Amino acid sequence: MEPYGTSGRKNRAKVYSERRFTSPPESYSTVEDRRAHEYAEYDYGNFYEKPPALPKRNLPPTTSSSVHSMSPRSMPTPLAHSTLQRLHYPDPRRKQDYCCSKQKMIGAGFVAITLLTITAVIMFLWHVQIKKAPETVDGTTDKTTERLVQYDPLVNKSMKTTRADYLMASNYLVTLIITKRKVCLFEVTNSEVKQSENDFMEEHIQSAQLLYFSNLSHSGVPVHPLQFQRHVRRLGVDEDCHVVLYDRGQVIWSTYAFWIFKLFGHEKLSLLNGGFAEWKALSSRPNSLYKLDHGPSPTLPPGNFKARWNADLIMTFDDVITNFDQHTHDIVDAQNDDEYNGKIDGAVFGHMRGSVNIPIDSVYDWINNTWPSDTRQREFFASKGLDLSKPLFIYDGTSLRSTMVWFALERLRFNASIYFGSWPEFVIRAPDFLKVLPDVAMTP
Incomplete structure (x- = not known):
């Protein structure tokens, strides 16, 4: 037997459902049609289905140690009186010992440096003494x-x-x-x-x-x-x-x-x-x-000399011609007096315009077979108008005598070079107004 009032409510609900979902409305309503159509599509059997079962993860078994590791750490044991006695407190006497050790290390380093310096000085003086008194072939000092x-x-x-x-x-x-x-x-x-x-x-x-x-x-x-x-x-x-x-x-x-x-x-x-x-x-x-x-010299093992061209010691014909325009170098003629003035027959002798004649006889003492002193040479070159601050080049007939004058100038630190083409090349290639020849009128 149903409770009171239950059958009436069921009948009213049934009538309401039949009117709503089976009988079309008397008046057309887009809202009611949409709602009726919407509710008709629902599957009430699957509306409250269980969610799909998720795959189970293979987790490692939980052990007592891992559970224990996740537990909170225990509080540290309070310090006992004996532990407090073992704590380190700074001692002023130890600081004083550290300062003393530092001073000792600095003093030891200074002493070591002083000993090394004295040893180096002694070795240097000994080396100089050996140079001053070399040994002879048989090992004795003479x-x-x-x-x-x-x-x-x-x-x-x-x-x-x-x-x-x-x-x-x-x-x-x-x-x-x-x-x-x-x-x-x-x-x-x-x-x-x-x-x-x-x-x-x-x-x-x-x-x-x-x-x-x-x-x-x-x-x-x-x-x-x-x-x-x-x-x-x-x-x-x-x-x-x-x-x-x-x-x-x-x-x-x-x-x-x-x-x-x-x-x-x-x-x-x-x-x-x-x-x-x-x-x-x-x-x-x-x-x-x-x-x-006497006889031939002994054969020596091959050397390792490497040739390097020193362009500062040589002048070409183009350099000489350029110098007549720029006047950067003094010109020294190493021919003898007759060649310089063109008084020798058989060849065209003369000199470059503006050159200074310094024969080899004026830079070497042939009587004593030696080179003159530096002071005497400086005075001689100064009398010829040569200056250490200005470069110069030297020429003659074959470059041989030029090297002798060059050596005398080089000893005194002149900036000297040699025109290796010499007078034979210059007299052929240079313009006439740059040459001073005998019995020839030169017009610049």
């Missing part, structure tokens, strides 16, 4: 050798620089030979090659080698740098070798070789003052240390 160590007044006392002394005395050369220093000694031949070879085989300075002039120049023109490099390497010349040059008395051959070495980048050079003549005179003394050798 008083004569000590006297030979004294430098010539024309020689600079410093041998530590790359640029060696330009002029070397015979007593200093024998010291270098006795102490077995690295010296490359060369006797330069003259134009008479056969005669030069015979003279060298007969006698020459100890350890010297023969340097052929033909391997330095072809008709007054310097050889190619690589050709020069190959030749001097065969003679054992290294980059750090001290090259010493001499000839049989004409001087121009050794000065030309000096200029060639300088032109190709070798800085450690010297010219033997007095040449072979002075060395031979010293060798005739009894118990002399100035030794002479």
Whole structure:
């Protein structure tokens, strides 16, 4: 039996549903049609379905340790009285000990530096003493050798620089030979090659080698740098070798070789003052240390010299012509007086307009076979109007005599170069108004 009032409510709901969803309305209403259509599409059987089952995740089993790790940490144990006694408190005595240690370290470092400085000074003085008293060949120190160590007044006392002394005395050369220093000694031949070879085989300075002039120049023109490099390497010349040059008395051959070495980048050079003549005179003394050798020189291992072109020491024809417009260089003529003034028959002699004549006889003392002192040379060049502050170039008939005047100027630190084309090239190529010739009227 249904409760009271229940059947009435069901009947009214049924009638309402039938009217709403089955019977069309008497009057057309878009809202009611839409609502009726909307409710008709719903599936009331699936309206309250269960949600789809999600895949289960494979989680690791929960252990007691992991559960324990997630629990809050326990409170630390309160400090006991014994623990408080073990705590570190700063002690002022320890700070004082630290300061004392720091001062001791500074003092020890100062003492060590002082000892090192004293040791270095002692080693330096010992090294200087060894240089002042070199040993002879048999290992004993000789008083004569000590006297030979004294430098010539024309020689600079410093041998530590790359640029060696330009002029070397015979007593200093024998010291270098006795102490077995690295010296490359060369006797330069003259134009008479056969005669030069015979003279060298007969006698020459100890350890010297023969340097052929033909391997330095072809008709007054310097050889190619690589050709020069190959030749001097065969003679054992290294980059750090001290090259010493001499000839049989004409001087121009050794000065030309000096200029060639300088032109190709070798800085450690010297010219033997007095040449072979002075060395031979010293060798005739009894118990002399100035030794002479005979026959061919020994073969040395190849050297490692590298040629480098030094353009500051050379002038070309174009440079000379440009100088007449810009006047940047003084011009020095190394011909003799007759050649300079054109008083010699058989060739066209003369000089460049504006040049200063300085023959080789004015820069060398032929009577004493030596170079004049620096003071005398400076006074002479000043009388010719030459100034250290202005560059200059030198020329003559073949460039040989030019190198002798160039060497005299280079010793005094003049900025000098050589016009290797010389007068023969200039007289052919240059305009007439730049040449001073005999019995020829020059019009600029």
